[in-house]
Amino acid sequence: MTLTSSLRILAVFTALLLFAAGCHSPATSTPATAEDLSQMNRNFAAAINAKDAVAAANCYADEATLYPPSEPAVTGRANILNYWQSAIDAGATNVSVKTIATGSEGNLGWETGQFQMDVKTPDGKVVVDKGRYTELLKRNNDGKWVSIMGMWNADAPPAP
Numbered sequence: 001m002t003l004t005s006s007l008r009i010l011a012v013f014t015a016l017l018l019f020a021a022g023c024h025s026p027a028t029s030t031p032a033t034a035e036d037l038s039q040m041n042r043n044f045a046a047a048i049n050a051k052d053a054v055a056a057a058n059c060y061a062d063e064a065t066l067y068p069p070s071e072p073a074v075t076g077r078a079n080i081l082n083y084w085q086s087a088i089d090a091g092a093t094n095v096s097v098k099t100i101a102t103g104s105e106g107n108l109g110w111e112t113g114q115f116q117m118d119v120k121t122p123d124g125k126v127v128v129d130k131g132r133y134t135e136l137l138k139r140n141n142d143g144k145w146v147s148i149m150g151m152w153n154a155d156a157p158p159a160p
Helices: 003-023 034-049 053-057 077-089
Strands: 060-067 093-105 108-120 126-139 145-154
Touching (some): 034 053, 034 093, 060 077, 093 126
Antiparallel strands (some): 093 108
16 A cells, blocks of 8 residues: 555545544534523513413423412413413413523523512402512524423412
8 A cells, every 4th residue: 555545544534533523512502691591481471461372372392381389280382371371361460570590501491580460369359479480491493492391389378
């Protein structure tokens, strides 16, 4: 074998190794900011205030699960849409959220915060419900953060 042939084989082998190494390198994603991670809940609050259950449900991944206080889990976007439509129909309004903390690693993230909303009691009286929430988020194929799991609880029973 000549020196030229050996160099060609070495060059091809090196190129194949570099190509293979590039195929297995981890994908890089844009780091998430607190603003990015909390956008989901701001969009959610705006949707409920606009009485738009579809927009509220679109803040969640298809396979998401809600864990409402003192109620069974709600899984899947269609069921989540029905859940929030029921809340809107029952008089949930004036929703506001305040982010307390966020974090992420790759395409997974989380947010904790405080919420406040007006709810109607069965006798038609409007009371203010305040509490805390936690959202587990994932970045979808469009680069948008959506909830994959959400839970919340009231600080205290709504004031009469």
